[in-house]
Every structure is written in C-alpha cells, then in structure tokens.
C-alpha cells in the first residue's frame with residue numbers, strides 16, 4: 496500500500512526532509528497549512544507559538560485533502576514548538592483519526608525535543624521508528640545515515 500506523508504513546516508527544515516524522503520519512496524504528500532498564515536517574523540512566531548502551546552490552542556487549519564482509507568502507514572512530520580508538536584499538527588491530530596494507522600513520526604528540532612514523542616503517542620498508539628533530527632540554524636546536525644535507516648525501515 497502507498498504511504499502518506501503529512502507534514503507541517505514553518506521555516507523549511509521539515510519540508511526539506513520530506514522532500515528528500517519522497518524522492519526515495521512511493522508516497523502521497525499532504526501539507527498542513529494554518530488557515531491564517533503565521534507572521535514571517537521568526538521571533539514573533541516563537542512568542543505566539545509559546546502562547547498557543549501553553550494554552551493548547553488548536554490553530555485552525557485548511558482542510559487536508561487526505562482519504563485515510565487509502566493508507567495504512569502515515570509518516571507524520573512536525574517541527575518541535577515549545578517541547579511538543581506544532582499547534583497545527585495538534586489540530587490535525589484532533590481532526591483526523593490516526594489511531595488505527597502505523598505512524599512513523601519525523602520530528603525536527605533544535606535540541607529540545609521535550610515530550611513530543613509522548614504527545615504524538617497519545618493520538619497515535621501505533622507509533623514506530625521515529626526519526627528525530629536536530630538542526631543548528633539551518634544546518635542538519637544529525638547524520639544523514641539516520642535518515643537512510645529510517646527510509647529502509649518504512650517498508651518493513
């Protein structure tokens with residue numbers, strides 16, 4: 496069965512990884528987009544993101560045009576925002592039921608992963624092989640061999 500990749504990316508890191516992976520596997524890619532785009536000013540978004548995460552804000556998203564019946568595995572990619580998934584990913588998980596899916600998370604972060612994996616597992620009991628990638632600015636610090644290993648495991 497074909498895989499689905501569902502992702503959110505604010506500053507492009509997560510998208511970069513998704514683009515790499517989609518070249519190597521047979522997958523349909525779906526982007527989660529906030530209804531109202533975030534500011535382009537990074538520091539503004541860091542502050543607003545903190546407010547949203549602390550208040551469990553389910554920021555409105557555009558409809559994601561995915562028919563989940565078509566997939567048994569979903570690769571879910573998110574940046575870490577204030578020690579958890581980004582608010583729009585939180586909204587996605589509230590609206591789209593991944594309980595019966597095998598979920599392979601991709602989590603990009605700056606070194607403070609927090610409770611992101613645990614929070615994903617609350618919505619997705621069948622998590623396996625999470626790919627955790629650390630960026631320093633725009634540089635990927637995690638070895639690319641970790642990504643290769645994750646890709647190898649997608650079909651197993």
Ligand SMILES: Cc1cc2nc3c(=O)[nH]c(=O)nc-3n(C[C@H](O)[C@H](O)[C@H](O)COP(=O)(O)O)c2cc1C
Nearest residue numbers: 504505506507508509544574577578603605606607
């Ligand atoms: C609002 C906001 C909050 C963030 N909070 C964290 C955090 O708690 N821990 C961390 O390691 N990185 C944090 N970061 C850094 C991002 O997780 C990291 O740069 C990620 O790779 C960005 O992915 P993207 O470019 O796909 O948006 C935060 C970034 C933003 C914008």
